[in-house]
Amino acid sequence: MTQVQLQQLQKHLWNIANDLRGKMGADEFRDYILGFIFYKYLSEKAITFANELLKDEGLAEKYHQLDENNPEHAELIDGIKENSVEEVGYALAPKQLFHTIAERGRQGEFILDELSNTLREIERSTLGAESEDDFANLFEDLDLNSTKLGNNANDRNELVSKVLTHLDNIDFDLSNSESDVLGDAYEYLIGEFASGAGKKAGEFYTPQTVSTLLAKIVTQGKQRLRSVYDPTCGSGSLLLRVKREVQDVDMIYGQEMNRTTYNLARMNMILHDVHFAKFDIKQEDTLIRPQHIDQRFEAVVANPPFSAKWSADPIFLQDERFSRFGKLAPSSKADMAFVQHMLHQLDHNGTMAVVLPHGVLFRGSSEGVIRQYLIEKLNVIDAVIGLPANIFYGTSIPTCILVLKKNRKNTGDILFIDASNDFDKQKNQNKLLPEHLDKIIAAFEQRQNIEKYAKVATLQEVKDNDYNLNIPRYVDTFEAEDEIDLNAIAQQLKELEQQSQNTDKVIAEFCKELGIDSPFAEVK
Incomplete structure (x- = not known):
């Protein structure tokens, strides 16, 4: 990804964040948008891992299509989830993938409950595993029932569906060796939130x-x-x-x-x-x-x-x-x-x-x-x-x-x-x-x-x-002024004195014409 493409990705993500913002403060909507981006990242990484395992089954690139109600598929899904927890630290079933839920939201379905359950399932999938501490309560700040997202459930569902749809249209391209591209974009967003968060x-x-x-x-x-x-x-x-x-x-x-x-x-x-x-x-x-x-x-x-x-x-x-x-x-x-x-x-x-x-x-x-x-x-x-x-x-x-x-x-x-x-x-x-x-x-x-x-x-x-x-x-950074020219200062004082004497003389002559005493005893 070129620098220009990275900047475009960063700008696009920031625009999506502003769609979500509404009347929330920077430190509040930050947690939602970064959480959704993270969920999409986990989903795409889970797909990449699962499809690699499915190559031997002749089902490469098919993980998102597996049906848990199909006994053969269910067995494959369970095996993939077990391997996924061990290798990447967590597991996602096909119905829990970001694209699946985003698509349902795009179609106007109510997805908040399903989304909340999915985020909790990601955390629960790590219980007893080496990664448990790293995923415990990781999504606790994504309260999808908060009135910050809308005054009623339908408004909240509409806003979250809109944001997921925007994110779903972005290809994070995790197969690319430039794995820090998304990381750089994430860092950019954190910095942008910081610039608007004030003292916090x-x-x-x-x-x-x-x-x-x-x-x-x-x-x-x-x-x-x-x-x-x-x-x-x-x-x-x-x-x-x-x-x-x-x-x-x-x-x-x-x-x-x-x-x-x-x-x-x-x-x-x-x-x-x-x-x-x-x-x-x-x-x-x-x-x-x-x-x-x-x-x-x-x-x-x-x-x-x-x-x-x-x-x-x-x-x-x-x-x-x-x-x-x-x-x-x-x-x-x-x-x-x-x-x-x-x-x-x-x-x-x-x-x-x-x-x-x-x-x-x-x-x-x-x-x-x-x-x-x-x-x-x-x-x-x-x-x-x-x-x-x-x-x-x-x-x-x-x-x-x-x-x-x-x-x-x-x-x-x-x-x-x-x-x-x-x-x-x-x-x-x-x-x-x-x-x-x-x-x-x-x-x-x-x-x-x-x-x-x-x-x-x-x-x-x-x-x-x-x-x-x-x-x-220890470090003297004092910048001395230009050297003082005493002769120049003396000349300036002499000119000022001359100007003063001339002014005194004018005032004295003016007083004489008016027939009043001069304020100066003597004018030279």
């Missing part, structure tokens, strides 16, 4: 350029990763971006607190053709109930919610993630708590990159203590990268990336990069362009002083700054 967007989506930057940092010099982990994974886009930067990732791990976003992340993994056995996404509050606490990961990435609240309960001082620091991040700002958690999960030869608000670089109190411990005792902070303001959805604050490594090569210094002035100003927010990313990555890899952009600061310099990592302390 930060809960589920990291701008693609920032994801790419983090991914390039943690995969530097590597073609393969044993594992990658995101403790606040949102829709999973950042994890998938890391996967794209290397030839293969053995295992993908993530945790997400929001239930709806957690479902979106699992769909995103499956839709990007990540086998159910190669990802493990959990739903829980990472700081309170971490789900992978005993594991260590080669790459750790995250864009945690900025300055989120957390309990900061003193009991966490007994938690191995925080105990050695002797201090907890304040309850009003969990940023450092996420850093401590991620560092704990990082393998000895791994790299972590996390997006944070600038405050973590210089705030004092407990955060200052934690920062000093990271630098002085652990020596794990490898680089600090300043990003432009207004590049994230839902907030305009400037941010930074902290890069940490447990087994650093450059143990005597910390690299500072100020990329805050390099961006493309767009209508609603700023954007990093490929050339901006290339500049950052080049500076990160070269690790050299670059005037007004990068500084390799010794640990002694950092210590002399009381472990304050605020980037302007």
Whole structure:
């Protein structure tokens, strides 16, 4: 598929989404349209798998025509479903296929009950299988009885049938080796929803350029990763971006607190053709109930919610993630708590990159203590990268990336990069362009002083700054004004003085003509 065709597919899907939107907010109709696209994907993948098995039966390309009421067909269907659960993780009967239900809706039949049952059957087909956790309650946000879809059942049925019909006319072409085409389109839709979701967007989506930057940092010099982990994974886009930067990732791990976003992340993994056995996404509050606490990961990435609240309960001082620091991040700002958690999960030869608000670089109190411990005792902070303001959805604050490594090569210094002035100003927010990313990555890899952009600061310099990592302390981006011409200023003052004297003289002469005293005692 060409880039033009991909853009056409993306635009077409977005137009379909807008058909569904009605009066719903972006974060609401997002769940419906992405859920329907995912269902179509599962259906087409099930057909492809089943037809491959049917070749030996002389029924190639016939799965959708099999009749469960025919005993011979029923036996074939049962065998295919059993194999499908084992191989692709779920099963769909011919009558449950997307096209079958969409066609019934096109003919004016009432399909909501059948559709709801089908979505639940997909989940139930995995019970007791290895894929059970990855499909459990996956469609729970698709409430087809919601009045958001229409005031009565017939209105809801008409709208859903219309959307399914539109989607049914699109060929996802899963047989094509370019399996990421649909994944790219899905990512595009998530990004479009994020741009309209306001503050909520930060809960589920990291701008693609920032994801790419983090991914390039943690995969530097590597073609393969044993594992990658995101403790606040949102829709999973950042994890998938890391996967794209290397030839293969053995295992993908993530945790997400929001239930709806957690479902979106699992769909995103499956839709990007990540086998159910190669990802493990959990739903829980990472700081309170971490789900992978005993594991260590080669790459750790995250864009945690900025300055989120957390309990900061003193009991966490007994938690191995925080105990050695002797201090907890304040309850009003969990940023450092996420850093401590991620560092704990990082393998000895791994790299972590996390997006944070600038405050973590210089705030004092407990955060200052934690920062000093990271630098002085652990020596794990490898680089600090300043990003432009207004590049994230839902907030305009400037941010930074902290890069940490447990087994650093450059143990005597910390690299500072100020990329805050390099961006493309767009209508609603700023954007990093490929050339901006290339500049950052080049500076990160070269690790050299670059005037007004990068500084390799010794640990002694950092210590002399009381472990304050605020980037302007190390990278001087001040642009001096043109040299002041004192002679020119003197000439301007002389001219002004002359003008003033001339004005005084005119006023004095005018007063004399009127026969009144001049306000000036003397006019020279």
